Amino acid sequence: MAGHSKFKNIMHRKGAQDKKRSGMFSKLSREITVAAKMGMPDPDMNPRLRAAVNAAKAQSMPKDNIQRAIDKASKGDTENYEEIRYEGFGPGGVSLIIEALSDNRNRTATNVRTAVSKNGGNLGASGSVSHGFDRMGLINYPASAGDAEKVFEAALEAGAEDVTSTEEGHEIWTEQASLHEVAKALEPVLGEAEGAKLAWRPQTMVEVSEADAATLFKLIDALDDDDDVQTVWGNYEVSDEVMAKLG
Template identity: 75%
Template sequence: MAGHSKFKNIMHRKGAQDKKRSALFSKLSREITVAAKMGMPDPANNPRLRAAILAARAEGMPKDNIQRAVDKSQGGDTANYEEVRYEGFGPGGVSLIIETLTDNRNRTATNVRTIMAKNGGNLGASGSVSHAFERLGLISYKAAAGSADAVFEAALEAGADDVQSSDDGHEIWTSIENLHEVARALEPVLGEAEGTKLAWKPGTMVTVGADDAAQLMQLIDKLDDDDDVASVWGNYDVPDDVMASL
């Protein structure tokens, strides 16, 4: 969800990218550990763990790192993380759902509230935003997986509910209950998915202009940089020309 910063110095850029990649791996490892601890350490029998491992693979996380995260779940010194969801509004009237994994609610709440306030957003009460979204399963494929027609036919045959294709790739939506059955059925046809996860699908989209888009992307960047934030979902639609200018 986050944008990409540009730096004058290539070494500065590499250092920043390495730091961000390290932070991403840390978040992915945390999700793998939590998923394995809440269910079984075998991804074949733990849909959430399987999704977490697929996400880690898609980001290039080494197999050893993934295995260490799974093994950590079986130790007695694993931190007790809990899932906490925050809802609020960003620039341009955009609705945002912020999902976190935290071992300290007070720290996370303070950080999220501060980031929102400093970047043109504000937190709302629980339920103030989520009622306008639908909780669904999302399977993502790169555009190279196939044509829009081919992916649509494969998804329909697998039991998916909806498919949205663009130049950026394919988003296959399904019910939460059918997510992993559909994902397994698609794999022999389209290959391994880029991502398989639970997602928030907005009922209506909000078109964001240039001024609001810049601040919105900055807000999402800052939220994404926080160690406790697992994902940020929104109902924003940034036109291609505006996104290109950013």
């Protein structure tokens, strides 16, 4: 298991994540509202909003919830959310980038710092780990979109940089500026993506031990439980043998 995608980060905890569906919907709603507020409330005219809506649909978020989040932004009936990035280290020397949307910077900073310090990590200054990641576009498709060869050919034709295919699905990587252009070009061939967003792709990976992996996943769980935290990126890699032991 590699830690550059939150989708992969949480696959081993799918059962637990299903129980947190309401919390997931809250995060998705927040992203939809922020995207709609920053641009036009029409997904066809707002790439970020379109990506947020597609991500919500992929998680079976009810249409009424999606529309309500868009309407909140249109009516100005919403908090002013700020995009915040935290950088630091987790167990085993793993580098972590934590992205949040918050209406209270002090609250979020306290919660994130507490979660990290209580689970074998520590926060660093801005730029302390991001130099080891590339800022890229990431488009996620389910395995049902097609086999690896079909997705690779479609991605190559659309102008993508790289593709990673597993049993869980496909990750299509693009240049940062080309994200929405590539995503749009893929739709006629592969259908709507599960998600399309800017991401942090690690340049090198760190393999973690069983003990460190157990603590690391507790840290990711604690961060994921925070309503303000949207995404956690990391450069960790966990072997199949360790994953089997952790269950």
